[in-house]
Amino acid sequence: MRPRRTGAATTAAGLAALTAALTACSGGGSAGAADMGADKPEISVNLRGEQAKAGSPVVVKLADGRLKQVGVTGTEGAKLTGKVSANGTTWTSDRAAAPGTSYKVEAETDQGGSATASFKTAAPEQVNKLTLAPGKGTTVGVAHPLSVVFDHPVKNKADVEKHLKVTTSNDTTGSWGWIKNYDGRDRVDWRPKEYWKSGTKVKLDAQLNGVDSGADGGWFVRDYVTGFTVGKSQKVKVDLDSKQATLVRDGQNAKTVPMSAGTPGGEKASWGGTSVLMAKEGTINMRSETVGLGDAYDKMVDNSMRLTWSGMYAHAAPWNAAYFGNTNHSSGCIGMSDADASWLYDQVQVGDPFEVSGSGSKGVPDPGNGYGEWNLSWADWQAKSALR
Secondary structure, X not given: OOOOOHHHHHHHHHHHHHHHHHHHHOOOHHHHHHHHHHOOOOEEEXXXXXXXOOOOEEEEEEOOOOEEEEEEEOHHHOEEOEEEOOOOOEEEEEEEOOOOOEEEEEEEEOOOOEEEEEEEEOOOOOEOOEEEEOOOOEEEOOOOOEEEEEOOOOOOHXXXXXXXXXXXXXXXXXXXEEEEOOOOOEEEEEEXXXXXXXXXXXXXXXXXXXXXXXXXXXXXXXXXXXXXXXXXXXXXXXXXXXXXXXXEEOOEEEEXXXXXXXXXXOOOOOOOEEEEOOEEEEEEEEEHHHHOOOOOOEEEEEEEEEOOOOOOEEEEOHHHHHXXXXXXXXXXXXXXXXXXXXXXXXXXXXXXXXXXXXXXXXOOOOOOOOOHHHHOOHHHHHOOOOOO
């Protein structure tokens, strides 16, 4: 015969049930629920595995309950910020997942439960990089745009433009405009409506990591931050009719010097309109074949100030002294005496506008030939934004 222990076992089970019931009715009920599995909530992540597709936000969903917070940390500690939905069941990152990055997801519920997940995005087949101007921390003239040149084509222009954040110290009105750089690469410039005010501080926060350029362009795999300050308010007015160049500072004429510009009537004519001083290059070798003028000249030229990519400069031209102030007789540049060119070279700053007026020019340079966007009306420039 089996021992008769049924009652004892039943009694023990009943006591255990009673104890559990009493515990559940006490202040420790929530802790008991957490012990039953709330510390391991069930979450799902839209990106998973070792070859997840980059370029979309990370979405974390909770099967039951409410999310309190979610942390998503990428390679080298970079974090994706995000927001929990109103019903508490979904968290979505503010930015897209970047390519070639390992991510760890840590979720916490409002009941104190936590769960983790991980994934890795596929490496990019091609990386797009960019070149920024002006240089970080520089001081430039009132006409220098914020310019971004891309290594590879940008088909998704609107998406890229949305990730380029410009802030200024005085709420300057401006617009992005997409153009072709002189070398054929895609370029986008942020030009103010009017010349910058002296003293303006400008910052670009290019939040491009994880943005796709589109076909043939590749992915951006990092963010870029740069900034510059606007210096003295000045410009150079070049009058092709009077053959004079005047430096204007704070609205007052600082000095006028005689000059000789490009020979009218052909390729040797100067560009008209507004060009921007791109660089102070000092003494350089100028050769006519580099600008399509055959073997007309090969000279070492002092105090060279570049105005366009196509080769228009202001510089010293002592060999042309007989024409200063009376005849435009150069190969397209603005030539002055050694002394006047040296003085102007010392006074101007990169980003100063050279406003060329009068007859005999060969028109205005394209926007991408240097910084020629000032030759477009404000409305026409705004129309070049991909977001309009």
